[in-house]
Amino acid sequence: MDEQRLYQTLKQQFGFDEFRPGQKETIQAVLNQNDVLAVLPTGAGKTLLYQLPAYLMPGSVLIVSPLISLMQDQVDRLRQHGERQVVMLNATLTGRSRQQVLNRLAAYRFIFASPEILAQPSIKHALRKCRISLLVIDEAHCISQWGPDFRPEYLLLKEVKNDLRRPPILLLTATATPRVQNDILQKMGLDEKNVKRVIRSVNRPNIFLAVDQVENDQQKRQRLVKWLHELGGGGIIYFSSRKLANELADWLGEMTGLEVAVYHAGISAIDRFRIQQQFMQGQLQAVCATSAFGMGIDKDDIRYVIHYHLPGSLESYVQEIGRAGRNQKPALALLMYSPGDEQIQRQLSQIELPSQAVVEKVQQKKLPGNALGPQAELIEFYLSHGWDYARLTAMLKKRGHLVNQQLAAMLSYVSEKKCRRANIMRYFGELPVDCPNCCDCHQNDWRLSDLKLPDAVDPVVNDQLDWQKRLQFLFAKESKTG
Template sequence: MLHSKLKQYFGYETFRNGQEETVQNILDGHDVLSILSTGAGKSLCYQLPAYITGGRVLIISPLISLMDDQVVQMKLNGEKNAVAIHSALSIDEKRDIFKSLSQYQFIFCSPEFIYEEHNFKHFKSIDFKYIVLDEAHCLSEWGFDFRPHYALISKVTQYFNHAQVIALTATLTDKMVEDIQEITKRTFKIHKEGLNRSNIMYHHFNFESEEEKDKFLLNEIKESGPTIIYVSSKKKCHELADIIYKEGYLTGIYHGDLDYQERTTVQTQFINNDIKIIVATSAFGMGINKQDVRTVIHYHLPTSPSKYVQEVGRAGRDGEPSQALSLFTSRDLLILNHLAHDHGIDLDMLNLYEQGYQLNEEVTTNIKFLLELYPFEQLKDKIQAEQDQKLAAFHYMKNYIQSNYCRRSYLMQYFNESVNQKDKCCDNCNNVKLLKLPNIKEVKRRISYQNRLNAIF
């Protein structure tokens, strides 16, 4: 029956790994936590059950770009009853959507948006059959110190207590599973596929200086195919994109300070291959439906294996050979260390708040959110546990930099997975070569008057 429904609604003959099991668990009435590799088609896992049962779906998603991309994809596939409602919309746009909210089958929003009482009142009368937590690892990674609205998801899952909860992600540790079950107040039937993407080859390069690193990068992008380059800051995003542009390559920039239209334009240009290279912070890529990214370069490494595997997994979703390149100088360790210890809320802040000191408005608001769920001492234990976990992840990535061990196996061990790939694995296994997929220079270099004279004489 499932295969005929898959053909009817999506036109596919077969499921991808993990999709059929996830869909069946949902149709059997379970709350489901499904860990599927990047590019495995997680959206189908809730869309197909919704089509079969006719049930309405609330999708709680971490990023505006992710919501909008998924709605666009659904509309391209003929689905008219999907909408994303978020802070980037005008007051009039939000008002119009709210007026007809109950008519949509698929409704996307962020945890911050739905938690606001003046927004939540519009959702209360809708009989949701499914509540989807997209990119569910965010509940654990962000829910206690960065985006505390994620820690309050139980207010939604308990209000719609008859709705099934479907949590979907590509990377999850045992601790993250515990966090998600605690935050949602649900017990999940768990389905887990292997995280290893065998078509992605791992390379790591250590450099003596930033100049040496930049020189390597400019040489590599000549033949890297469609490429995402991840950096740690918005400032570096602009600096590096400028260097690449001056080298002659059309280059997109993506970070959190761009306005909605700028982000959407860059994303669309990259998906359509109008530009082949994106320089971005971690804000880019989650859920982006581009199948032919050939190279993911980390100019700066992230602070955890979970983030790294997520970002690397944006390469090669079409199954074709792809590569992950990480670049490192000793100076980068300072950046990594800073990011690993940059907590939205830490124990010092909690102690100061408890003693009556005035903190900035955002921190104060976030602490108040968390205190709705946990008393002070329990919250302190939670924050400490999160910081310990993040520090352990940071040290794991530090070891990746100097490791002589198989890089693929090392990363998978963090998720308690064992792999043994004998071909096209990593630089430490000595069985990989860099791809050779030419990128054409499209930026015409301006020639000065003096250069013209030199060319003539």
């Protein structure tokens, strides 16, 4: 593909004159029919990596994404730019309309789908009739990081690739250590030597990194109120507990006078959509959220991200703080820590495997599936794909070691004395850069006024949401997450 045509398409279809770092290299590799793993930071313009090639390749591009809201956001953006040959395959597509879409699936340039729906025989059959020129897996770290936890269907994407006659594959993520990169490729059945890797630094120099160490949860609550009083609007506060997110959202609103809402997978899809829109438009000044909030949130002026609880890994932490300061203006990433916080993540990560006798009785239909306990759905998934008890036990043991390693890395970040940014970069296999005054290790007496954060944006009063979006989300059944 000559560069002139590449830049012409960039200008004509997207209105840009230049590529961002990593974009051109990735797109050229895709157009050369290479399998590509692109690890680019949040805000690097990852959607362009498959949207531009779609206008230069025959057939369709299949994009696998973990969340309906994330897919819907991309579908809406494409349609707003005049693209009509775009479709999203999800549970809301039923009856006659579903059959009509499947009958003409090959006519669509962009096909968005969740990993779960790709397992359905009717979807498989329709896709086999299409010319899939590129298979895109968004949030590809789910193959490694989430596979054993929440979305085991990501582990079936290797079969999808083979079922579609092995089209070139583009794996996209914002964070992946060298170990996770290799794990992704191994689980997808790809030869590491033949995969083009486009890796850019996780470093976001405009984000100031800080840790607020407190003695207990009561002091942590008091400190959080203080921070919000000083920071004002334009931020996200992440929690590991839905219950506490609910409780503190109401309390923080009362204590600070800010408009604060709660967001997690336990509230309805329409409420999640409403909260997203209100936050995007500045009607909400802060959101208390679980990790379900953030993917697909294209808001470039988030001023701060606060973690009330210790994240389970530096991968998750970097993903979540990367939602701040996408306009390249100064932003704050603040992690609040009290002794013992890591036990919350250990409890959340724990998967209890019942006895071999119970598992075998469930397999023999002598006991119902719920006899497998709280993780019944996850365990049944592996059993249905041929895993035996010994293999399950070995996988969970290996996963337990990984959880401990990830928590140790998080605690290393919390206790860092020299440079938090260097700590993160080393974890991701990068050489640390010289970045004075980038974190509270360099400025232990730092103040918010030193960071020169942009002023909080005044709320925008605008209730006129697109009626089609309202209707779509009213009936949408969101995939489980967070």
